[in-house]
Amino acid sequence: MEKQSAFNIHPMDQFIIDPILTGDSLEWYSFTNQALWMLISLVSISFVFIYGSRKHQLVPGRLQSIAELMYFFIRDMIIDIAGQEGLRYFPYIFTLFILILFGNVLGLLPYSFTYTSHIAVTGFLALSVFIAVTIIGFVRNGLGFLSLFWISSAPLALRPILLIIEVISYFVRPVSHSIRLAGNMMAGHAVIKVFAGFAGALGLGAIAPIFAITAVYGLEMLVVVIQAYVFTILTCVYLNDALHPGH
Amino acid sequence: MVDGNLVEMGKLIGAGLACTGMGGAAIGVGHVVGNFLSGALRNPSAASGQTATMFIGIAFAEALGIFSFLVALLLMYAM
Numbered sequence: 001m002e003k004q005s006a007f008n009i010h011p012m013d014q015f016i017i018d019p020i021l022t023g024d025s026l027e028w029y030s031f032t033n034q035a036l037w038m039l040i041s042l043v044s045i046s047f048v049f050i051y052g053s054r055k056h057q058l059v060p061g062r063l064q065s066i067a068e069l070m071y072f073f074i075r076d077m078i079i080d081i082a083g084q085e086g087l088r089y090f091p092y093i094f095t096l097f098i099l100i101l102f103g104n105v106l107g108l109l110p111y112s113f114t115y116t117s118h119i120a121v122t123g124f125l126a127l128s129v130f131i132a133v134t135i136i137g138f139v140r141n142g143l144g145f146l147s148l149f150w151i152s153s154a155p156l157a158l159r160p161i162l163l164i165i166e167v168i169s170y171f172v173r174p175v176s177h178s179i180r181l182a183g184n185m186m187a188g189h190a191v192i193k194v195f196a197g198f199a200g201a202l203g204l205g206a207i208a209p210i211f212a213i214t215a216v217y218g219l220e221m222l223v224v225v226i227q228a229y230v231f232t233i234l235t236c237v238y239l240n241d242a243l244h245p246g247h
Numbered sequence: 248m249v250d251g252n253l254v255e256m257g258k259l260i261g262a263g264l265a266c267t268g269m270g271g272a273a274i275g276v277g278h279v280v281g282n283f284l285s286g287a288l289r290n291p292s293a294a295s296g297q298t299a300t301m302f303i304g305i306a307f308a309e310a311l312g313i314f315s316f317l318v319a320l321l322l323m324y325a326m
Contacts, residue, residue, distance in 0.1 A: 183313035
């Protein structure tokens with residue numbers, strides 16, 4: 001169906017996945033713009049952490065400070081929320097944080113592609129967290145992990161109702177975990193493009209939308225970091241539930 | 248769009264109605280941060296230890312708004 005639109009660019013066009021090397025057909029082996037931007041983020045992550053940790057200075061330089069700040073930020077978060085034994089899973093949680101943070105921030109570059117705006121990506125991340133946490137819970141606590149759903153501090157009559165609510169909320173976790181990140185990224189980046197569409201339609205009066213883009217862009221810088229933080233902190237909360245299931 | 252079809256109109260109205268759910272999420276996030284601030288101003292020394300809890304609360308309140316946004320997007324582009 002052909003739609004008439006005032007925009008000369010569609011705000012959702014930036015989320016289209018297209019193959020770069022193999023022409024127009026989208027096959028399972030196609031090298032898409034998503035793969036390209038994942039590769040770019042991989043290269044920049046490697047750059048920050050390999051060059052940042054190359055010299056091991058006592059007084060850190062700029063790059064080493066960045067790497068150390070991120071490292072200790074996540075380390076303190078895990079200790080605060082999941083306790084000392086959560087540190088065993090530090091590499092996984094740190095990897096999640098860095099992957100999401102770099103995906104979000106690189107997605108703010110003009111003409112770039114935000115791979116965290118796709119539920120296929122965030123859904124996989126959230127599902128792997130969900131499966132890992134469930135397995136850790138059963139391995140560490142055995143069947144005692146099920147006490148997460150049977151709240152012994154509640155009155156006995158209420159417990160079956162709470163059981164149903166807890167089980168539902170447990171299985172909704174990967175859904176909300178993934179959609180929160182993807183939805184925030186999609187909405188935020190689409191808002192910038194909507195204002196960009198206004199600027200294109202207004203011609204010389206575009207000065208107002210351009211100021212608006214600047215403001216929204218500043219807000220987005222905040223949101224992308226907070227969303228990476230929120231995804232990581234919720235992973236820590238779920239991990240804490242698996243390590244200490246008693247309420 | 249006088250001659251647009253009825254199904255398209257229903258979709259767009261539905262998408263608009265779904266977006267009202269985001270207002271509820273806005274109220275929720277405002278409550279969380281407002282109550283955090285009113286507590287933090289009474290006891291500023293305890294505030295820094297609770298920012299993580301605040302962000303978790305924001306995330307849970309916000310998720311439901313994102314769900315309604317998702318419903319709006321599905322109505323407009325996927326159905």
